[in-house]
Amino acid sequence: MDGLTISWIGALVGLALAIILILRKLNPVYALFLGAIVGALIGGANLEETVNVLVGGTQSVMGTVLRVLAAGVLAGVMMESGAAETIAQAIVRKFGGSRAILALALATMIITAVGVFIPVAVLIVAPIALSVGNKMGISKVALLLALSGGGKAGNIISPNPNTIAAARGFDLDLSQVMLGGFVPAVCGLLMTVWVASLLKNKGIKVADDEVPGGEVDMSKYPPLGRAIVAPLVAVVLLMINPIGSISGIEALANFKVDAMYILPLAGIIGMLAMKQGNKILQYTASGLNKMTATVLILIGAGGIAGLISASDLSTQVVALIDASGISGTFLAPISGILMAAATASTSTGVILATGSFGEAILNMGTAPLAAAVMVHTGATVIDSLPQGNYFHVTADAMKMTIRQRMGLIPYEAIVGGTMMIVATLLYGFIL
Template identity: 85%
Template sequence: MDGFTISWIGALVGLAIAIVLILRKLNPVYALFLGAIVGALIGEANLEQTINVLVSGTQSVMGTVIRVLAAGVLAGVMMESGAAETIAQAIVKKFGGGKAILALALATMIITAVGVFIPVAVLIVAPIALSVGNKMGISKLALLLALSGGGKAGNIISPNPNTIAAARGFGLDLSDVMIAGFVPAIFGLVVTVIVASLLKRKGVMVSDAEAVQDTEIDTSKYPPLKKAIVAPLVAVILLMINPIGSIAGIDALSSFKVDAMYILPIAGVVGMLAMGQGKHILKYTASGLNKMTATVLILIGAGGIAGLISASDLSTQVVSLIEASGISGTFLAPISGVLMAAATASTSTGVILATGSFGQAILDMGTAPMAAAVMVHTGATVIDSLPQGNYFHVTAGSMNMSIKQRMGLIPYEAIVGGTMTIVATLMYGFLL
């Protein structure tokens, strides 16, 4: 870019155009690219400089992209083999009807934490939730909050695209970011259960027809629990070797530095073999890749607009505004996560934009990389379920809720995400 800086006005206009186009149902990838192009031109870049902005931005997310594609092997195995459903059902049965909300939230948290996308995790647990809700008299609002809140808690400690993006954005190991999100995740789970319990008689109840229709699932081909947990267990063990070695001061373990790009596919293949599904390796990996494709494309689109914002002086203006207001610069990390995820209605895209656009500014204000990663990551869970995103509509459909009914859940989801963000900010921004 030869030192050329795009006007912050162009960056804001480009981001606004992208948001409007997404709301107008244009494919998010094209919306993000078009917003980046128009924003660069408005910011006084010429045509060549505009292309350089897009290329630079998309190149910056390639590290995340290849890791997300690698994670598709584990995700495909967990979803296609029925392992995720086995784990979810085992958790709900273990807790029983008396602790239904806790069981549903915990099941979704664990399914998401082991590498299943949060929308898919909600879809997996939703039929169980409808059945339990019908029997126990729990409203759809409370049920979906249990699933969504549990999923959010699991998402910040998972090897999913959002966590990979947070780690890569600040040059950290994936396992370290997963561990750092554990305490905020526990608070998120607790708040989910409390708020959902208060809402269990509020809103529309599950009808008999919905419960019967959504629980007619053939579980005969699902693997037993002891085999279903092999893949996530292998992933967790391999990812935790290095952090445990560093904490315990064991050189042999701390020197084990194998990237998640290797670990996640290996865990998926080992789990597949443990379940006796080796003959389905092509099917499962193809399914995982297909499920990752949409996310990868959105990440590339987000990289384009992140390139626009990074090439602008927007982050400088934001830092100046924070300094002028007198508030701590630590808040830039969670605020950027909240705003970017709200703009794109996506946790992973929000993290990509926040780290790519404000990452250096956050570090320049004295925030440590790990603290920055956790605060951005949790901030991206606050209002990431807005109607312009896919998650809103997928989860509404899973509970047979209208748009109006689903809109009513957003403030409660924000309470869960906000709690995790506050805990993360207090822990890593001020106490540690």
């Protein structure tokens, strides 16, 4: 690809084609690859150069793919052992019915923050939400906003694929990006609770026949003390280096162990703590299976990111920003918003934004950590559109129609927008 510059028109056509094909229900991986191929050819590349563009793009995401596969061990342990369910139930019981919305949002935030995918976190907490909503008379839109907003807040401080992609995109440690998203995440949680509380009497309520039958049998799940071991080990190990750097303790600052080692180790330690070491093959296989779809989409996103990176699209966008007179700092959150909206995926959006605009963002003087957090939070603003799986998974979990689920998107954008604005103010202008 040396010396090859694809026309920005080809890049836009390729991205648009990929989006249209995804909306037409073509497998997202094939849609992304086909969009990249057509875009490269339209942009002026020949057949051989087009292959090189795709290969180069997919190679650029391999570091992220390795870490996502490693994270599958922790995710498999948390989901299959029932640890995630234990944590969610404990939080809701602790806060009680009077603070139901806060409890549901916080439970989903914590479940996502400890390494469970946000759609899975919503699926875990949704039965609890339906039961609480039925008893308290809380509307479905308020309940799902509590789950989705809490999940979004947890997602930007989690060892999930999107955070890994943000870290790798700007050559940072995973722990730095997780820590960097903490203040925006707290603000997102508070906004979620506030907006959901305003909506609790608006819209359709939970019907009696939509409530899961009977009480959940918690005897089959591990006790809370054992359930939190895996995420606790992961957080402690990931935070050793940042704490050492901040405190000036050289021994801790020199502890540089990649998340690729830490996340599986935390999962295995948690498994042993729950006395389920004999299920290591089952849990790791399950974790790998759950990561496979994400990995394939990341590879597809790498292909189209290769197209955009080989084009002059970022140059055109930078020129447009310069002409408009707005600060170049805004390129980071804008790129995250646009790419995540296009693909209806936080992780795919982050991959595309960092791969396509990362160099341009840094060239405008934005620090790597600031760039990563702003891109990452930007990708949470409108990432739950109908062309993505999250939209449909969450609608099914709360027994909502497509129209009812569509009505939630503006409120989710308020939560994601709050986190993006806080991150932009904090890292773009204050720090």
